[in-house]
Amino acid sequence: MPDAGVAPAGTAACKFGSIDGVEQSLASVGYIPSRQIATAVYLAQHLEKPILVEGPAGVGKTELAKSVATCLELPLIRMQCYEGLDEAKALYEWKYGKQLLYTQILKDKIGDVLGSEETLPSALDKLHQFGDVFFSQQFLEPRPLLRALQQPGGAVLLIDEIDKSDQEFEAFLLEILSDYQVTIPEIGSIHAIRTPIVLLTSNSTRDLGDALKRRCLHLHIGFPDAKLEGRIIQSRVPGIETHLRRELVAFVQQLRSLDLKKVPSISETIDWARVLVLLHAATLDAELVQDTLNVLLKFEADIEVAKKQIVTLTQKARQEAGLPI
């Protein structure tokens, strides 16, 4: 078992030396984390445990992994999960074409190599002297998981939307998640050169197995509060005016309390902020909101629900942003 007390050496340790450090360095690459997210990243690094990130779509689960990678200047290796994903696509594959070519070459050359031998046993002995190259690293095509383990400087491995994969695939991940190694029957176990930082994301379309959850830190990212969302918008859309930002955040926060099929998440807020900046909007008014509502809401029914309340919502947003009505 790796010693938890000793932080990994190098730049990683300097940047992620404390929870505040994590918070600052993530902020410096444009990801404003909540305290809990920063704690999770800090713990993941120091305990060498993967983080399972759950939460609604568009709250920045994938973005977190990207930002951690940028922060630590490590390569990000991303594996998108889907139904039917198997080890050949996730872990490794034999280069069948190359192996076939090899057998062809072997056929041609075998006479030259073994021709001088008199008896069958001596020919076999000679054969044994050659290395067993057929199932060896040379013919191995590494897929994301294996690549992550083979990175000499470490890596950030993002296993995206794990809930989309099959139950068996989950079981197959257990070895890599707990011991950072994979077993290839023909070769043996391959250990990570440097322990990668692993993030798994899930939209909870199905319940994940207990075994998987037990091996991970479980981080639930919800919708941010107004203050945090304001900071996120500020960092992502720097061109936006302060009072418009406040208004916009207050509006979205209220929108989330309505009974909608899909409530807008942070990515939608950011998009909306960009749209408003492009349109040179100075302040939110009912007409503008009505015209751009489809950026925030993705279902016709939701837009209908929201349209009826736009006037009251914008007024309230102005109020909360401290602007005159």
Next chain:
Amino acid sequence: MNTAPASEPLRQFLQAARSAGIRVSAAEGIDAARALQVIGYGDRTVLKDTLSLVLAKTPDEKHLFDECFDLYFRRDELARSDETNSDIEARVTSNGFGGEGLGGGGGRSLAQMLMDDDRASLATAMEDAARDSGIQNIRFFTQRNLYARRILDRMGLRQAERDMETLRKDGDPATADQLENRIEALRDQARDMVERNLLLFARGETEKFREELLKSARLTNLERRDLERMRVLVRAMAKRLAARYAKTRRRRLRGHLDVRRTLRKNMGWGGIPFVTVWKQKRIEKPRVMVLCDVSGSVAAMAQFLLMFLYALNEALKDIRSFAFAGSLIEVSDILESEPIEIAIAKIMQAIGFGSSNYGNSLADFEDGWERYVTSKTTIIILGDARGNRTDPRTDIMQRLSHRAKRIIWLNPEFRAAWGTGDSDMFRYAPYCDVVTVCNTLRHLERVVADLLKDAA
């Protein structure tokens, strides 16, 4: 390793978390200890975030965790503030009871502490006594007095009472009365404390106990106030079953040549496919037709069966439901469009509470829906088979049993009552593949699990 000093409060907290309904494995306990070594106990919010990351793994558990954490550390806070104040103890001088009492904190008698109104020492002593009496093992509401008594005994209450008597005899009744009042107050505090701990350590247990009881209670005897809890239970059970069986099927939903494994298997022959490997064949989800007797006492049972089956939607291919008493109607539409509670009420209004006529109802079914019964259909009939001496029409049952994959008859009556009076159970039994007693949630779960298992 410096885990030792940290492990005791953590261990207690883990116990509290478990009883709050969070599943904490030993491995997660170890992770928590390691995490605390990195993080320390300094910052309450960080501590909460950390433990939440390591221990609570679903949104439900996160919620439970927050509650449990706040509850646990509120209690802890009381104890801690007392510890910091415990130097007050040193300032208090003995005032006449010295050496007489036993037990209690700080080596002074309980009576003395009470008379000094030294709350800090009293709270510390109570905390110690509670720990000694094993308060974390409390499970039931009824154990409150027992534990309160134990705590007070350990604090030296008997001696304090004796001290009070002595005072009264020695002609200082005013002081004695004062002491008596304070002893009363102490009793209240002890009870309070036990209740806090009960909340912390036993909430999950009582819930679990109640659920176990409900699972094996006869559904016909349920009280109205348990209905909501039952609904939650049924949904949880159905969800578990659906999760288990929906998955096996999804995995096998393939029917093609497995090219990769075929190539690999044939590497030895230079890639010429001598042996072919096929992906597994897809497996049909069961199609179910449910016929529910909604007359009289069977109605309660029907409600739960329907609830169960509809909660299983994703594991079943197709489900059609019928309700009958004197005659039979299809109720699938009502059940799909309305929440189950309202739907059931509507069905009952439309047809329920009459006297049953099995023959008539079976005839209705044959006329209207027999053509939908295929060799893949499972027919489930729920009823007591008491047709009020009408013609049972076993001939229809015979025809159905030829058409359908199988017929399952669930009877809420005990086996001994079958065939007595107007029960036609034994007349129908030969045409059914399974006839079983079914009157508790447990029975229901078993029946539904078998249904899904056989199909897989």
